[in-house]
Amino acid sequence: EVQLVESGGGLVQPGGSLRLSCAASGFTFSSLWMAWVRQAPGKGLEWVAHIKQDGSEKDYVESVKGRFTISRDNAKNSLYLQMNSLRADDTAVYYCARDQGHSTYGAWGQGALVTVSS
Amino acid sequence: SYKLTQPPSVSVSPGQTASITCSGDKLGDKYVCWYQQKPGQSPVLLIYQNNKRPSGIPERFSGCNSGNTATLTISGTQAMDEADYYCQAWDGSTVFGGGTKLTVL
Numbered sequence: 594e595v596q597l598v599e600s601g602g603g604l605v606q607p608g609g610s611l612r613l614s615c616a617a618s619g620f621t622f623s624s625l626w627m628a629w630v631r632q633a634p635g636k637g638l639e640w641v642a643h644i645k646q647d648g649s650e651k652d653y654v655e656s657v658k659g660r661f662t663i664s665r666d667n668a669k670n671s672l673y674l675q676m677n678s679l680r681a682d683d684t685a686v687y688y689c690a691r692d693q694g695h696s697t698y699g700a701w702g703q704g705a706l707v708t709v710s711s
Numbered sequence: 712s713y714k715l716t717q718p719p720s721v722s723v724s725p726g727q728t729a730s731i732t733c734s735g736d737k738l739g740d741k742y743v744c745w746y747q748q749k750p751g752q753s754p755v756l757l758i759y760q761n762n763k764r765p766s767g768i769p770e771r772f773s774g775c776n777s778g779n780t781a782t783l784t785i786s787g788t789q790a791m792d793e794a795d796y797y798c799q800a801w802d803g804s805t806v807f808g809g810g811t812k813l814t815v816l
Binding site for chain 1: 744753756797799801806
């Protein structure tokens with residue numbers, strides 16, 4: 594069974610940092626692109642970032658470029674999102690998602706809530 | 712940046728057919744996915760590559776994509792289909808539509 598389990602969410606002050614993790618199981622993690630997608634309270638889905646199988650290619654939504662870093666550890670079947678200089682508008686549930694090809698997200702984690710507030 | 716436009720809401724009576732549209736420039740040239748999200752739950756992939764259903768997705772869900780519009784069709788809509796629906800495409804980066812709230816009444 595495919596499982597994606599996020600952790601690391603919480604309350605952080607504006608300007609602070611947080612690191613999200615996503616533990617993957619039930620599939621060959623190293624063979625697929627992975628992504629982070631977020632959803633602000635009461636809002637729609639927003640793609641945040643994705644990373645190639647070997648980590649050699651990464652891309653980000655414009656609003657997080659220079660502040661967020663996506664990475665992965667294939668030996669640990671884990672995906673990460675380092676978030677720095679957090680702002681109030683980064684408040685959202687962050688989902689880890691498995692890209693099964695052509696940016697098709699066939700599996701999602703349960704989400705991790707990140708709240709940026711003083 | 713590329714934009715996908717969905718109607719904010721659609722209503723349908725039980726047993727009837729619901730259609731949810733997703734519009735974007737030359738969308739028919741791209742692959743479109745559709746996701747269903749119920750309150751408090753993670754999104755679920757319903758349709759990928761315009762019209763393919765993952766295993767476990769009921770046949771009443773279908774998709775098509777042509778010109779500037781992709782359409783998700785739900786035949787014989789059930790009360791359990793009440794949810795938010797999102798289209799998604801790739802245009803250099805992944806883009807989601809704003810979402811459509813389907814009400815079954």
